[in-house]
Amino acid sequence: GKTSGIRMNVASCPSQDLAKTNRVFVNIGDGEGLGLGKAAEVHVDLGGYVYLAKVDSRVGARCVGLNAVQRRELRVALGDELPVSVVRAGSIRPASAVTMEVDYTTKRTDPIEIDAMQLTELVKSRLANFVASPGQGYVIDFFGTNLLLKIASVMMEEVVKRASLQESTEFSFMKAPSSAIRVKGSQTQKREIFKADFSFERMGIGGLDKEFSDIFRRAFASRVFPADTIKKLGISHVKGMLLFGPPGTGKTLIARQIGKMLNGKEPKVVNGPEILNKYVGQSEENVRNLFKDAEDEYTQRGEESELHIIIFDEIDAICKQRGSTRDGTGVHDTVVNQLLSKIDGVNALNNILVIGMTNRKDMIDEALVRPGRLEVHVEISLPDEQGRQQILRIHTASMRDNSLLEKDVNLDEIASRTKNYSGAEIEGLCKSAAAFALNRQIDFRDIHKAVDVKQVTVRHDDFRNALTEVTPAFGIGRDDFENALLGGFIHHGVRMQDIVDAGRGFREEVQYSQRNPLMSVL
Ligand SMILES: Nc1ncnc2c1ncn2[C@@H]1O[C@H](COP(=O)(O)OP(=O)(O)OP(=O)(O)O)[C@@H](O)[C@H]1O
Ligand SMILES: [Mg+2]
Incomplete structure (x- = not known):
């Protein structure tokens, strides 16, 4: 539905009064090109947003007059160039x-x-x-x-x-x-579900911005609308989601922090194994109790009820594939069944969001992740380089605030050398660097001598040393590799050399490549 774009220069809106019409303006000659001869106004796409364009003789040739609000949302200044193209009105559907x-x-x-x-x-x-x-x-x-x-x-x-x-x-x-x-x-x-001023980095969560916007878009966006609007539209909210990913990537951290970014009720956070109880029926009752507040409020306030969030960390502990536990008691199965019936009950409730977290998605009972249940699946993966930079900043923040981080520490370089490290491993790396710094201060001839805390500054070399001490669980197992090579290789010929070269290339790829986020050589 678009004609090919022409480039125009940003000008100001011809008058204060026109600015309040929220339209954009072009001169007569350009207007004809945009089809403004026949119609009084047309939809144009300008840098990704769609505006209604009109003709005004005060605008110069090849210029488009924008008011200050429009220039701000497009992030352009007077004189900047923008691509302008016509949008066929029929190509855009009405908003509900x-x-x-x-x-x-x-x-x-x-x-x-x-x-x-x-x-x-x-x-x-x-x-x-x-x-x-x-x-x-x-x-x-x-x-x-x-x-x-x-x-x-x-x-x-x-x-x-x-x-x-x-x-x-x-x-x-x-x-x-x-x-x-x-x-x-x-x-x-x-x-207003979200607090106005939250920031992930301030909450100590690094490198998950994209995942978070995914979570918000898919689970919370429809909840911003008033209840009666949602009802009229016949929309049902997402009732459950599953966050999954390798160990140490921040799932439990999110569970602990999610309350800080939301207005209203604190989420209930429970750890999977906590729910389980050896007494018959007690585990099921624990599950029922978790949903009780939400049910009570729904009975009293109906659609006006606030959102209740229930987070099951390590949900694999309670939601293993039914029939998979070997003790034959079936205790597990009834807990899964109880949870399923509670989530299905939410259908009528509409005021509950269940979030499950796991590093064993493969173990989760399939019935739980079907549409209408934990239907939105968001992967929390190993951080990329930019994410690792954020996580490094978070875990060195206190060193920096107390002036214990030397100027020579280059977090960007460390981020580039920590491919395959999880958030938890990066935290471990920072702790290890601090330990190296402490060690330098200890006088082993007189271990009782007081350490001057102001002297305990962390240098880039401490991080270099830490890199050899803390290694990632994913990616290359350096020790295995070195052990395998202990006796060295006898190079029998070209084919052998090719294989060794290929192996080395593979290893480098795993360690340094920016393109493969997760790959390992076993
Ligand atoms: N994205 C991150 N940003 C900042 N710190 C992180 C991040 N991921 C992990 N960490 C650090 O590692 C610690 C452990 O992470 P966490 O317990 O959240 O991992 P997890 O994903 O729940 O792992 P598991 O699957 O083993 O339960 C956190 O308390 C935090 O200090
Ligand atoms: Mg966890």
Whole structure:
């Protein structure tokens, strides 16, 4: 549905009044090229966002006039070049629901109250046929006050990247984080699921940004919408998800920290083995108890109930394939059954999200991971180089804050040399480096002599030494390799040499290649 793009230079919006129409402007000559001869306005794609374009004689040739909000969301300055292409209006489907963040356009701190119904009417009349994507902003004159409305999410049957705003679209509003505006009469108000100011790195979780955005998009996005909107649309929320991946990659860490990024109820975190109890029926009762609060609140408040999150760490301990345990008692099976019936019950509940974590996805009972149950699967894999940099920064933060980290420490280099290390192994590496630094200070002739703590600074060499002490579980087993070579090889000829060379190449690939995230030579 797109014609090939032409490049245009960014100009300012021709007038203050036009800025508030939230359209973009081109001159008459360029307008004809875009099909503006016949139509009064057309949809154009500008750097990934879709806008409604109109003709204005004040705009120069090969220029597109953008207001300040549009320039900000596109991250462009006056004079920058942008590709402009026409978007066929029919190619974009109507949004079923949209949430917008409401703020002042200027830095104002006086509180005002905005009525969501009135705002909905204004938005429907001023933004009809606009195509909206998350991140796009609009200026609306709300009875004399200029408001900035920023798209938070757009939904059709599920969350989408863009859709058009229509009479049938359900609008909900929430105040922008830290804005003094209050929006009354909008149920989204209660559903600000995430704390406004959380950051993964501050929570001590490194290298999982992509995984997190996956988790949020798939499990939480639909929960931002008011309950009655969801009901009208006949959408059901994701009820469960499974985080899986190798040991030491941060699954338990996420379980412990997830409460810190969410508003509302603290999640219940239980460890799989904790649930199991040797007394008959007790394990099943433990499972039932976990769901009790959510059920009670749902009975009382229905769809208004807050979200209850239940996290099962090491869920493989309780959800092994049924019939797989050898003791023949079947105790395990009944626990799995109990959990399944609770999760299926959630169908009627809608206020529960169950998150299971495991490093043995292969062991999990298949019935548990079917659609409608723990249906969203997110892999928490070994960190890539950038992730390792973040994790190194996290685990050296306290050394740095106390000025115990020497200037010569190059975390980027360490990150590049720690391929296949898990988060836990990188933490171990930092501890080991600190131990090397301590050792340097100990006078072995007089071990009682006090160590001057200010002297215990960690150097790059300490990390180099640590690299030989802490090695990753995945990837090359250096000792095995060296042991196998103890007696050396007798090179019988070209074929033998080829095989050894191939083996060495393989080993290098495992150790250094940036392309293969997980591979090992056994
Ligand atoms: N992504 C990460 N960012 C920062 N630290 C990490 C990360 N991953 C692991 N760590 C460190 O390693 C420790 C152990 O990790 P964690 O217990 O979360 O691993 P896990 O994925 O639950 O492993 P397992 O599958 O064996 O249970 C964490 O407490 C943390 O200090
Ligand atoms: Mg764990």
